[in-house]
Amino acid sequence: MQLQLRGITKRFGDLVANDDISVTFEPGQIHALLGENGAGKSTLMNVLYGLLQPDAGQIVVDGEPLVFHSPAGAIAAGIGMVHQHFMLVPVFTVAENVELGAESVGPFGFLKTADAARAVERVSAEYRLAVDPNAVVEDLPVGIQQRVEIVKALTREAQCLILDEPTAVLTPQETDELLSIVRGLRDAGKTIVLITHKLREVREAADVITVIRRGRVVAESVSPQTSEVELASLMVGREVSLVVDKPSLEVGEPVLRVNQLSVYDTLDRAIVDDVSFDVRAGEVLCIAGVQGNGQSELVEALVGLHDRSEGRIDLGEKRIDGLSTKGILDLGVGYVPEDREHDGLVGSFSLAHNMVLDTIGESPWSRRGVINYGLINENGQNLIEQYDVRATNAQVAASTLSGGNKQKVVLAREMSRSLRLLIASQPTRGLDVGSIEFVHRQIIQARQSGVGVIVVSTELDEVYALADRILVMYAGRIAGVVTPDVGRDDLGLLMAGATTS
């Protein structure tokens, strides 16, 4: 099925999200749609899937212009979508999930789930997806859940499959498997649209690349042989350096020692299980792992945000387990939380106020409980200039900033104190290439000044760019501690649970 978008324009108020976008997706091709967050890829796909109506332009399927008023129209036309966040009911079986929304009923209104199960088996066998129709979805690993989404689309006779950031939640191995499945689908003549901002995958899997920037197509029919640096420049619109310049440095004494740390959930299950490691001054320790293997809880325990932990943590010569978060931060720990919207910033507060969230009770911001707002605003203004936060001034509400600028505000706040240890959890998740570059430079700068740094990341590119040592976590335990010269495959195996021999 050939799918054509002709001159699609979509506005939200003054904002032009898609500006006259034309692109053709051919059958038997994997077509990558590459762009930064906020470039307009998603709006375009929402238009294509009938979730949004374009202000101008048309959608042409096999030469015939169609109008989709809802996803049902798009599905009927043979377009299937695999969302970034799966649209599955966790307690249902695969077959039940697949029939959901298109249930067929027999006499007396009984569901014909067996038919759905047979359809799953048929599709699964045809494209070698290995999905068990009777498995309950919540028991399945994330990679398989994603295949259920693919199966769901295929059982509805999708000729064109749109995959939205499909590898965001996958391990490197799962990513490879997914890409090979996608290649199989292409060889079977399906039209594949791959939406992503990951350059490596694009180069590996795509047959043709279209780059979108600020709502416009800035490059079409780009060959996958194009270098990563070139692709990144197209995405961002200027030269970017993908490699962080990381001068070698003598590492110092350990600043953080973690001894037999365990963290429990409310059901007394160990989320972090007997973990010991240390971080030295002037080194970046990356904690790698697939999301949900205890990294978040480990970091929370380090900064005193988790009250169900045991073990010993020393910062320098001071024991810090059991201290309050405030006590730990005051000892020179900077903390960039994983979820900056939720934990890092107060959206309704101005940038200046957000910059002093953790030091408001201290001189000079306040004396005897009375706040000096003049100084705070001045400080905010200085910091947004110093950290290149794109905002009119320090008085705008934090919620109005883009993700990258929000992260700069958090970094500015944490790094404006004098630090011994910087803990950054998923510091670049969801950021555009330009912001990632900035954040990485800041982290390396902290390392150069002799601060011990912990970076929690699920992105291998980030781990390789920053780490002096890599600690891999799997199921709450340390699967291994390796140096960055370890190969991607070996690192992937560790993340999947293999232990170092």
Place this chain on the structure above:
Amino acid sequence: MSEPITPSTGLSGSKTEDTLHPGTEPPDSLTGELRRRVLSINLAVTLLAFVLALAIGAVLIAASAPSVIESLGYFFARPFDTFAAVFNSVYSAYSALFQGALLDVNELREGDVSAAFYPLSETFTVSAPLILAGLAVAIPFRAGLFNIGAQGQMAFAAIGGGLVGFGLSLPAGVHLLASLAAAMVFGALWAGLVGLLKAKTGAHEVITTIMLNYIAIYLLGWVLNQDWFQREGRNDPISPILNESATFPLIFGGGLRIHFGILFSIGAVIVVWWMMTKTTTGFRIQTVGANAAAARTAGMNVGRIWIVAMLWAGAMAGLAVSMNVNGTDKVVTAGIVGNIGFDAITVALLGRGSPFGVLAAGLLIGGLRAGGLAMQASTGTPIDIVLVLQALIVLFIAAPALVRAVFRLRGKTADSLTIAKGWGS
């Protein structure tokens, strides 16, 4: 450095924040416009809710007026009679309501200034405790807590304020302040308990305040039957009369009930405003209310801030009941709190949680109450209509979409609500 606005991904209501880049356009354009519009809609909604409530109230007044019902009997013969009756009943009721709240025009014409200003004096007298109790709801509200317990906090505070008021003999002025302080401390303890329970055990404040309301109200009833609290020679639940030295002096006297308590009320609004906007306590309260997770991550002790906010609330509730104990009633009875602790929720909502908003809302509700009595006396329209108005105002404020729909204000469009989440952002 100016780069164009980055196009948005799924622009669903709350998601807009990810997609707008302020500082990339001249100031005052997109973000400025958006914020200004949101703020103005909120203020507009508040005012329009009031207008809408008056309109519905007018329907009820007309429907229950005998003259209207009578004229309906011959509607087809002389329809104009019905319209005139509707207009007259609504007009006379509302003008009685407003005159009863502000200024008695007839008395003014006759030159009796004191009687002319009687309505305004009543409005301030009724408003004084409402404003303070409104603060008792508004302060925790800013910390993200819903204090349903002003009623109980006031009841408990009445015990403390009353004991000091009639039990001690102190010089005038000092005695009053001591009685007020006792009420504030008692109120703060009762409210602080809620904060403590929430901080230590996670008990939800709505549940605990409701339960503590019952306990405080029955405790007050029990205390009023004890020898050390009940007035000598009385069998009904009533305390001794407060010593003169522990009561608020009247401001004008001469039949006007307005007393110096109203100045404490306005003073408290200013103090709370200062606390909320100029001190670290206020900053922390607002941080916790806006985003408790971020407050915790920044090292704030969220539980302690909850307790502090509740202590402030209880002190305000204590001061509120003192307006009655030391001002209008000069005695503690089982009904000393009236319904003020619950009306306070209306006041705080109407005032959108800001101290000066609470002041305005307290005066408005107080005016409606004072005017309602006058309206009932002069036109026979039941005072219940005022309660209906009050309830309608809260209803419309709680459902701004309803008001927007009625007045066709621009708000979130349906378009922006139907977009799937999770698109690459």
